[in-house]
Amino acid sequence: xxxxDALAAALTFHAFHAHAARLGMADIAQALTARxxxxxxxxxxxxxxxxxxxxxxxxxxxxxxxxxxxxxNNPQYSVGGLGVPAVSASAARAIDGKLYLxxxxxxAREAATVAIGVNGASLKAASGSVLAAAGADARNKAxxxxxxxxxxxxxxxxxxxxxxxxxxxxxxxxx
Numbered sequence: 001x002x003x004x005d006a007l008a009a010a011l012t013f014h015a016f017h018a019h020a021a022r023l024g025m026a027d028i029a030q031a032l033t034a035r036x037x038x039x040x041x042x043x044x045x046x047x048x049x050x051x052x053x054x055x056x057x058x059x060x061x062x063x064x065x066x067x068x069x070x071x072x073n074n075p076q077y078s079v080g081g082l083g084v085p086a087v088s089a090s091a092a093r094a095i096d097g098k099l100y101l102x103x104x105x106x107x108a109r110e111a112a113t114v115a116i117g118v119n120g121a122s123l124k125a126a127s128g129s130v131l132a133a134a135g136a137d138a139r140n141k142a143x144x145x146x147x148x149x150x151x152x153x154x155x156x157x158x159x160x161x162x163x164x165x166x167x168x169x170x171x172x173x174x175x
Contacts, residue, residue, distance in 0.1 A: 003133045003166060005036040006050035010088075010104045010168045013058050017090040017102075020066040028055070053131050053147050057170040060100045064092035067099075071114075077107040087112050087163065099173040101126075105163035116159040116173075123154040124174045132167035 009028075016026050028038060028051075038052035069091045076083040086107040092100050099121065105112045117123065129147035150169060152161045163169055 003050045003131070006054040006131055007104055007106065007166060007168055009036070009051050009054040010058070010102060011106070013054070013061065014088045014090040014102065014104065017061060017066045017092065048146075050131060054168060057129060057131065057147060057168065058102060060094040060096070060098070060170075060172065061090070061092050061102065064094040064100065067091040067093060075107075075110075075112070077110075079108075086110070087114060091118075099175060101171045101173060103163055103169045103171075105165060105167045105169075108166050111165055112163045114161060114163060116161075117157060118173070118175075121173075121175045123157055123159055125154060126150075126152045126159050126161075126171040126173045128169060128171035130164065130167055130169045132164040 016023055028036075036049075036051050038049055038055060040047045040049055069089055071085065071087055071089055074085045074087050077086040084106060086105060088104045088106065090102045094100050099118065101116065103114065116126075128150050130150045131147045150161075150171070152159045152171070159171075159173070161169075
């Protein structure tokens with residue numbers, strides 16, 4: 001029920017989107033009170049977790065058409081001699097016809113600046129939300145860890161934005 005769990009869920013969504021032709025459905029095993037649950041309980045109190053927000057932010061990707069995507073000049077994030085691409089991304093055309101983009105900055109220390117262009121589309125702007133916190137172990141103790149609104153405008157057909165360290169961003173793209 002920490003920010004790191006939400007990032008792990010989003011990275012898993014990206015893997016699922018990449019193999020959507022072979023994967024018909026996926027689901028969370030435990031929705032309540034278990035590790036990486038979407039809802040935590042404490043007596044009579046209920047709280048939405050960062051994993052819940054990762055799922056909610058990805059609703060437009062349900063029943064959507066996965067679009068090919070590549071990331072150029074993506075730096076590596078390394079810890080203990082192991083490295084992964086710092087930014088992971090997934091794009092889809094949703095059933096509402098809009099283009100959606102999900103971005104995870106896995107780097108725990110550095111923000112990542114990205115320039116987004118889409119072949120065959122003229123990007124104008126984007127709106128969505130970003131889920132980030134000071135630490136990957138940040139928990140939603142008092143409903144304070146929740147997605148913040150985000151807007152971006154295109155310059156020369158590309159959206160430029162800075163992804164905070166350890167963050168999830170989902171955008172609806174205006175073409």
